[in-house]
Amino acid sequence: MKGSTLGVGRLRAASAGNGVLGVLVLLLIGLTLGMGQLEPLFRALFPDLGTPLYSRDSFLNLMLAHIGLVLVSSLISVTIGIAAGLFVTRPVGREFEPMVSSLAAIGQTFPPAAVLAIAVPLAGFGFAPTIIALSLYGLLPVIQNTIAGLGTVPQTTLEAARGNGMSRWQILRRVELPLAMRVIIAGIRVSVIINIGTATIGSTVGAKSLGTPLIAGLVGNNLAYVIQGALLVGLLAIVTDLLFERLERRYSFGG
Amino acid sequence: MIELQGLTKTYAGKHVVDDVSLTLETGEFGVLIGPSGCGKSTTLKMINRLIPLSGGRIILNGDDVNTLPTEQLRRRIGYAIQSTGLFPHWSVAQNIATVPQLLKWPKSRIDDRVDELMAMFHLDPSEFRHKYPHQLSGGQAQRVGVARALAADPEVLLMDEPFGAVDPITREVLQAEMKRVHQQTGKTIVFVTHDMDEALQLATRIALLNGGRLVQYDRPIEMMVTPADDFVREFIGQADLGLKLLSRRWVHQYQRPPSLAHHATLPGLDHCWQLDDAGRPVALEGARLDDGGVTPVKSEWTATPDMSLKEALSRMVWYRVMVLPVIDEAGKLIGEIGMQGVMGIQAEQRVHAS
Ligand SMILES: Nc1ncnc2c1ncn2[C@@H]1O[C@H](COP(=O)(O)OP(=O)(O)OP(=O)(O)O)[C@@H](O)[C@H]1O
Ligand SMILES: [Mg+2]
Numbered sequence: 001m002k003g004s005t006l007g008v009g010r011l012r013a014a015s016a017g018n019g020v021l022g023v024l025v026l027l028l029i030g031l032t033l034g035m036g037q038l039e040p041l042f043r044a045l046f047p048d049l050g051t052p053l054y055s056r057d058s059f060l061n062l063m064l065a066h067i068g069l070v071l072v073s074s075l076i077s078v079t080i081g082i083a084a085g086l087f088v089t090r091p092v093g094r095e096f097e098p099m100v101s102s103l104a105a106i107g108q109t110f111p112p113a114a115v116l117a118i119a120v121p122l123a124g125f126g127f128a129p130t131i132i133a134l135s136l137y138g139l140l141p142v143i144q145n146t147i148a149g150l151g152t153v154p155q156t157t158l159e160a161a162r163g164n165g166m167s168r169w170q171i172l173r174r175v176e177l178p179l180a181m182r183v184i185i186a187g188i189r190v191s192v193i194i195n196i197g198t199a200t201i202g203s204t205v206g207a208k209s210l211g212t213p214l215i216a217g218l219v220g221n222n223l224a225y226v227i228q229g230a231l232l233v234g235l236l237a238i239v240t241d242l243l244f245e246r247l248e249r250r251y252s253f254g255g
Numbered sequence: 256m257i258e259l260q261g262l263t264k265t266y267a268g269k270h271v272v273d274d275v276s277l278t279l280e281t282g283e284f285g286v287l288i289g290p291s292g293c294g295k296s297t298t299l300k301m302i303n304r305l306i307p308l309s310g311g312r313i314i315l316n317g318d319d320v321n322t323l324p325t326e327q328l329r330r331r332i333g334y335a336i337q338s339t340g341l342f343p344h345w346s347v348a349q350n351i352a353t354v355p356q357l358l359k360w361p362k363s364r365i366d367d368r369v370d371e372l373m374a375m376f377h378l379d380p381s382e383f384r385h386k387y388p389h390q391l392s393g394g395q396a397q398r399v400g401v402a403r404a405l406a407a408d409p410e411v412l413l414m415d416e417p418f419g420a421v422d423p424i425t426r427e428v429l430q431a432e433m434k435r436v437h438q439q440t441g442k443t444i445v446f447v448t449h450d451m452d453e454a455l456q457l458a459t460r461i462a463l464l465n466g467g468r469l470v471q472y473d474r475p476i477e478m479m480v481t482p483a484d485d486f487v488r489e490f491i492g493q494a495d496l497g498l499k500l501l502s503r504r505w506v507h508q509y510q511r512p513p514s515l516a517h518h519a520t521l522p523g524l525d526h527c528w529q530l531d532d533a534g535r536p537v538a539l540e541g542a543r544l545d546d547g548g549v550t551p552v553k554s555e556w557t558a559t560p561d562m563s564l565k566e567a568l569s570r571m572v573w574y575r576v577m578v579l580p581v582i583d584e585a586g587k588l589i590g591e592i593g594m595q596g597v598m599g600i601q602a603e604q605r606v607h608a609s
Contacts, residue, residue, distance in 0.1 A: 160340025163305060163413075164353050164403070165329035178344045253344040253387065 021242045028235045032063045035228060042224045052224040054213035063232060066209040069127070069199045073134030074192050081139045081191070082184065085146025086172075101147060104140045112137050112198040120205050130202030130209075137198060138191035145187025149180030182251035189244035196237045200229070210236070256281050256316055257302065257411060257443065263310035264297050264467075272297050273467035274311070279460060281316075284437050284444045286454040289464035289490070295447040298464070299413050302445065303332045316410055330354055333404030333412040333442075337419040339396045341388040347373075347399050348384045354407040372402040375436060394425040401433070405440070414446045418453070430456050451491055455479075455502050463487055476503045498565055501597065506567055507560035509596035510581045513588050526578060528552075534587040536580040542593075550576075557582050558592050568597045 031038075035053065042052035087093035088100045115137055119129035153176050161171045177184075200211025210233045217225025257279045264272040272294040279285040287295045300306040302313055304325055313320045320328055333354075341350050348369050349356075355365045373380045376398040388396055397417060404412055418426045418433075434457055437444060448454055454461050455475050462472045471483040479500055482488040491499065513536075514527050526542035529549075536552045556574040558567045558581045567579055571594070578593035 154340075156336060156338050156340040157342060159305065160334070160336060160342070163303060163329060163334030163336070163340075165326045165357055166353075167326050170357070175342060175344075253389070 021239070021246075024235065024239050024242065028232070028239055031232060031235065032059050035059045035232075042228075046224045049222055049224055051222075054216065054225045054228050056216070057208070057212065059228070059232065062208065062210050062212055062229075063236070065207075066196075066199055066211075066233070066236070069130060069134065069202060069207060069209055070192060070195045073131050073195055073199075074138055074188070076131070076135040077138035077142050077191055077195075078188055080135070081142025081187070082146050084139075085143050085150065085184075089147060089150045097147065100143060104143045107136070108140045110137075112194075113201055116201060116205060125206040127207050129205055130199065130207035134195045134198055134202070138195045141187045141190040141194070142184070143187075145183050145190075146180070149183030149187070150176055152183060153179045178251070179253070182248050185244065185248045185251065189241065189248070192244070193237055193241055196233065196240060200233055256314075257285075257445065258314040259298070259302075259311065260314065261311035262298065262301060262308065262313065264294070264301060264306065265309045271467050272301070275462075275464070275467075275469045276311075277462055277469060277472045279443060279445065281443050282441045283459045284446065284457055285460045285462060286458035287445065287447045287462050287464060288449060288451065288454045289470075291449060293464040294467040295449070295464060296415050299415055299445060299447050302411070302413055303329050303334055326357075330358060330407060331410050333407075333409035335400045335404040335412070335414045335417045337416040339388070339400035339417075341396055341400060341403070343388050346385050346387055347378070347391070348380075350388070350399055351403045351406050353403055354409075358407055360407075368406060372406060375439070376402050376432065378402075392425075393421045394429060397421055397425075397429055398432070401436070405436075405442070410443065412442050412444045414444065416447055416449070419448075426453075433457060452499070452502070455499055463490060465490075476500070479503070501565035501568060502563045504564040505560070506558050506562045506564065506581055506592050506596070509564065510558075510560065510590035510592045511596065513580065513591045514578075528580060528588060528591070530588055533585070535585075536582065536588045539576070539578075539580070542577040552580060559583075560589070564592075564597050567592050571597070 039053045042049075046052045084100060088097040112133060116129060116133040119132040119136075123129040123132055157175060157179070158171065161175045166174065199207075199209045200214055202209050203211035203215045210229050212229070213225040214229030214233070217223060217227075217229065259275055259277050262272055262275040263270060275294075275298060277285075287298055289295055297306055301308050302315070302320065304320060308321065315328075315331070323331075342353070345353075348366075351369045351372055352365045355368060360368070369384070370380050373383060378395065378398060383391075383395070383399075388399070391399065397420075401414070401417060404414070418429045421429065430453060436442075437457075446457060458475050460472065461475050461478050463470045463478070465486055471478055471487050473481075473483075478487065479491055479496060482491060515530075516527055527540050528536045529538040529540065531537050536557070539550045539552055540548070553574070556570045556576050556579055558570065558579040560581060560583070570579060571577065578591050580588050581590040581592055583589050
């Protein structure tokens with residue numbers, strides 16, 4: 001009885017979530033493709049501006065470039081982050097765990113702009129330094145949560161897995177990773193969301209992104225540009241966050 | 256058959272298991288018992304090599320366990336632990352199928368085996384197959400844990416305080432079930448507990464450990480009758496030794512033929528059974544303390560041949576009857592058990608129920 005009412009409650013929450021997510025996705029696509037339609041609105045809001053609509057590039061191009069930056073850098077941080085997290089939780093790498101954990105913690109106290117400033121002299125302007133900065137920055141939550149997630153797997157469960165004759169690899173793949181997945185995904189979620197925001201400053205070193213109109217607006221004192229860039233970045237972050245929330249929920253077992 | 260030969264485990268020079276040697280024959284129910292920290296779990300886990308040995312040998316059905324590949328060895332040995340260690344992300348059926356899956360059994364064989372085990376542990380497959388561990392009661396989870404350990408029909412079943420975390424009532428039910436499963440499957444079992452009553456209830460052999468050393472290895476009844484030293488005597492507990500003895504004696508050993516006509520066997524114990532056409536006892540004349548007349552027989556105070564004398568005595572006291580009818584599976588009267596039986600006085604003609 002209790003189980004079924006809980007289940008219904010959860011279902012309802014999920015379908016309400018679906019509705020919100022659907023509306024936001026439509027809004028995101030609509031604004032990306034049809035920001036131009038809002039030109040009269042921006043003209044009315046900012047009568048003093050000569051060009052109240054950013055038009056040096058299409059918002060679609062900017063959006064795709066932005067997503068590309070985030071995707072590539074997140075892929076790198078997730079791959080390296082999970083690998084590092086796995087390494088330090090295996091017997092061979094256990095001695096590195098304290099070092100990696102504290103590096104990950106300290107690393108997150110650096111502002112992303114500082115990381116970018118260091119990356120430019122190393123990798124020049126444009127796409128590459130931005131990817132380096134974003135990957136480094138996004139690495140940390142992934143490592144931390146991989147270590148934490150694997151740490152939540154109960155000792156008795158691991159002992160049962162070994163006692164039942166699973167090999168190390170089978171234990172990792174069938175028991176540890178699925179049980180740690182919710183926490184690992186939470187780390188990826190933080191990493192990706194941070195990178196969606198941070199990718200905007202990539203445009204200060206010449207990487208095209210949704211930050212381009214934003215920075216242009218700030219430099220050229222054009223508040224309309226700032227709003228257009230920020231609106232899309234914000235929406236993209238919220239939609240991504242909701243998607244991750246649903247993914248995480250799939251990996252909660254009896255919590 | 257399992258042989259421990261001079262089994263030793265040292266941690267930082269300290270012997271936590273010290274030169275333990277014993278042999279457990281196939282089909283026996285061996286219980287490792289002793290105070291906390293005496294090395295029970297360590298001994299058990301050396302058998303499936305969850306803990307490496309420091310010295311000695313373990314022979315499992317002729318194979319030195321140290322010569323077998325670890326994973327292969329563990330798939331030959333069932334392992335059930337306290338708080339179950341069930342995989343929280345797998346359903347009951349998937350959990351039970353763990354080892355068969357590792358052994359790559361065909362799916363239909365796995366499904367059949369899962370159903371068979373769920374039936375053995377009275378878990379209705381239609382209700383429980385797809386449940387997850389967090390949806391089970393403690394007792395149900397423990398049953399699934401034992402079913403998982405038995406799934407691939409292992410040569411030996413190792414159990415480390417499997418019923419340590421459930422309430423006393425569920426615990427008794429699980430013990431009775433474990434006993435039945437042992438009889439049905441004829442498995443060789445090594446079972447760790449620190450509860451002497453549990454050991455007496457289940458064991459065919461008890462190994463009492465203290466400080467890593469094997470103090471006594473004997474049949475339960477011998478351990479009670481001839482304790483090796485004061486430690487054993489104390490550990491078994493003097494207080495209700497009588498009751499513990501009764502818990503190791505069975506009705507079929509002490510029952511006598513039923514009295515079907517009045518004749519004074521003992522003063523004040525004149526009684527006789529009335530049967531129905533099928534030979535089932537329906538009423539008892541005399542021998543009831545509250546009521547000297549005719550009392551209808553109630554199933555609550557009947558005895559079966561495989562019941563312990565402790566249980567029989569408990570029923571006599573609670574229902575205030577001096578003598579219980581012993582019935583077979585069909586409910587037919589095959590004997591009776593009274594105070595003489597409980598006192599260990601065997602009837603002239605022992606009635607064997609087998
Ligand atoms: N990894 C270890 N390192 C050092 N000492 C250990 C280790 N594991 C166990 N011990 C010690 O070995 C002794 C035996 O432990 P074991 O777990 O076998 O006891 P036990 O008889 O199962 O006790 P309990 O009834 O409390 O479960 C204990 O004194 C324990 O402190
Ligand atoms: Mg123990």
